[in-house]
Amino acid sequence: MTGLVVAMDGPSGSGKSSASRGVARALGLRYLDTGAMYRAITWWMLWKGVDLSDQAAIASRADEPVLVSGTDPESPAIQVDGVDVAGPIRSQEVTAAVSLVAAVPEVRARLVALQREIIGSGDIVVEGRDIGTVVAPDATLKVYLTASAEARATRRTAELTGTSVEAQQAAMARRDTLDSTRKTDPLSMAVGAVELDTTALNLDEVIAEVLRLIKERA
Template sequence: MDGPSGSGKSSASRGVARALGLRYLDTGAMYRAITWWMLRQGVDLGDPSAIAARSGEPALSSGTDPDNPTIHVDGVDVAGPIRSQEVTGAVSLVAAVPEVRARLVSLQREIIGSGDIVVEGRDIGSAVAPSAEVKVYLTASAEARAARRTAELSGTTVEAQQAAMARRDTLDSTRTTSPLSMADGAIELDTTSLNLEEVIHAVLSLVKERAH
């Protein structure tokens, strides 16, 4: 399941995985974890070569339980810290570095290879798992996406989030390596006017259709 931030990927993916009894992987958390580590190490995020040089150092571990997804870096639980504004504002810079993407895509494919799973991100259908049986691209209006993200965070406004998302969308969709895009064979689902249960139901219907 791919799509821009605020489109509802995380909640919908976890709900679908739970309903189908499958594992779940948040690939965005992996990029955030690497970003958190880079910031802690004082790496210059304006220098792609500096990021590339250290991209293989941190040890990442991603849990796949949809009821309790976990993410650790060097044994440290970073599920909370990676959602900070600092990490959110920097993650696109780190995710654009080819060496980072190569490492994380390899890890993601290893996890996917262990069995049926719902995976969310920005390049899953197009680059990580192009042969996936069901590929969904979630989207929503800029206003709806910003409102959802504002509801999740404290100390921010819809206007600030809309500006931040516009910047991140531009960075994610124009990067050289695996840009954000709708994969061939993916089904686009606009979630602007849908609540979470409706999104989950729609995706489950798509899964059922593809299974026959």
């Protein structure tokens, strides 16, 4: 099915990244992690010493960083100003600040335009928080992944060191609130999206279900 666009939305820890990459690999499609793009901009703002409590300061520099996002599901790459930031953008500092940067309309406008450019004519799986609602509302398939708060926190804790399930659950609750209540492109389930609760599913089961849904659309 040429021109396929699969939009995978949902909160942190719902399994978007692993499932999206798995689906892309299974179908030989490209893969785009839009969350990494917001993290990369956040990393750059921190690197440049921008006051992240000042939306105007963030907005004034939103067009400065040169962002290059790869689309290989086997090895997603992302660079800012020629620097490989695939590792640094996963730091606790960036995680704690990304919702502040992502809430700035100028940042969102720039990245949405870039994301649409990368999507182009399709053949891609795109994950994020506003793919089905804003970036690609006409996607072939829109999936909204969810999971219980405890399951999400447990998964994230397994990926990190020096943290606890309780701490992660509190951090995720804070980020969910920020993402779902921001004025510009808040996190929400798109019209026509299929909600998939991954709490009791392993990765292979989630991928299989998304592949089944794609087959239905095809």
